Amino acid sequence: MTTTTLPADSLAQAPAPAPRGHVTQARVLRSEWIKLRTLRSTFFTLLTAMVALIGLGALFSAFTASHWPSMSPGERAHFDPALTSLRGFFLAQLAIGVLGVLMISGEYATGMIRASLAAVPTRLPVLWAKAALYAAVVWVLTTASALVAFLIGQSLLSSRHIGISLSDPGALRMVLGAGLYLTVVGLLGVAIGALIRNTAGGIATVFGLLLVVPVLAEALPTSWGNHVNQWLPSNAGQSLLSLHHEAHTLQPWTGFAVFCLYAVVALAGAAVLLKRRDA
């Protein structure tokens, strides 16, 4: 590739021979990376997710440690030290889900999508790049935050000798699980953003799916609910985030696989519609 050496105002005299590069997936990834890091909302939203994950985990751990002596035997029996320190994931998923939707709905809201799709007329590379990039960023940041939250939380709990270490059974799986769960929430956000193409509608759909549907399902008769609830997206995904396997929940990795399947289906639907619909 050659770079142009023309003075800026001589366009009229000689067409600048700009390099004729093809669109490739790697280049679209680079383009999306520039887009992601040049918006303030990216920075603030991801910071919110990290603060929620670490801050709330520390808060719950400190609170539990200070109240431990006054807790009933029943409460103590249900106590999950790993989950206590990772509890912030519940708030963090809001930030991750919102930014995932915005990755695409933000472009539709501003009209940027037409510039993006005119630059990459095969379209799908844009979706894959956004999904892969966002998943990678979320995974790195939330896994690191989950580890920090776990270590801070357990050191606070260890004052009562109720903390666990990363080498205890299930502990590492939960720390990794928090990052993986949030990564798939992000992917679900991207896919739904592409399906709905509207920020408010997309956010409502993501949280309806993750937060409202499980609550509604509580209304089912127990005999049904026990079968249905474990398959709902967030319940399935969160089976990674339990130290001990509980009744009527999926096995941790099975549950996560089911959660991933939801995201894959949503992404596939988004891909089909992105290709088919007018921009």
Next chain:
Amino acid sequence: MIEAHSLTKRYGERAAVTDLSFTVRPGTVTGFLGPNGAGKSTTMRMILGLDAPTSGSVTVNGKHYARHRAPLHEVGAMLEARAIHTGRSAYNHLLALAATTGIPRSRVDQVVDIVGLRDVARKRVGGFSLGMGQRLGIASALLGDPATLVLDEPVNGLDPEGILWIRTLLKDLAAEGRTVLLSSHLMSEMALTAEHLIVIGRGRLIADTSVEEFVRGAAGSSVRVRTDGAEELRQLLAGPDVSVASVERGVLEVTGLSSDRIGRVAADAGIALAELTPQQASLEEAFMELTRDAVEYHAPVLEQEGQAA
């Protein structure tokens, strides 16, 4: 070169573009003209593969737009100035677009200078004026140094200096042998910028002609004559294909005869003329005349009068 063949786009029952065929040739600025809602933007979106035609096809440089492996180098497009994320700086917007085909930073700097946005390139686009947004849109169209430019209403919101600038820029680009298609609903602007015209109304082709021809057709449609012998002259001029109207006492509006002919007739009859003026219909009037039946949105008052009558 842009070639449209029987391009048709329907949204449900409503046809936005119907059976539209035209060719936009390199080396000239082609104006794409039509009233609001005529289907200009829809057609431009179809050229860029953003909207799929219901039937028919359109190719750019011999291929469907989406088939080009380096689209930014084939076609530079500005579809409505605001197709830009408002939260990003102008420079980063261009950088992100440039990255898709590996256009280097140096070229981004170059187009920023060409459109005169150097001072504000690092500011967020949300704070841009309409004119600055237009310039940024043009910068993104120029990024890949494309052989074909498609610009939707590029002079919208520009100040007189900006309009002059873009007029010169587009003419220079065409003079280099590029294909330039720009849309507008302003005939007077087109007459100064474009050499060729494609006029559409209600999604159908109305005219595909050179600006020169269009102007010639629009001019000299009537002659204004002022004389004391108006009544006498009126009778002398009467004939098939000639209509003479009295505008006011002593003033005639003659259609169907040249001013030369009228002057000759008057001289032969010994009638003194105080005024003999060919009336040039303005381009805007000629355009309105041409698209009268194809205007999507009439002023509501007129329609009510029509219903009452």
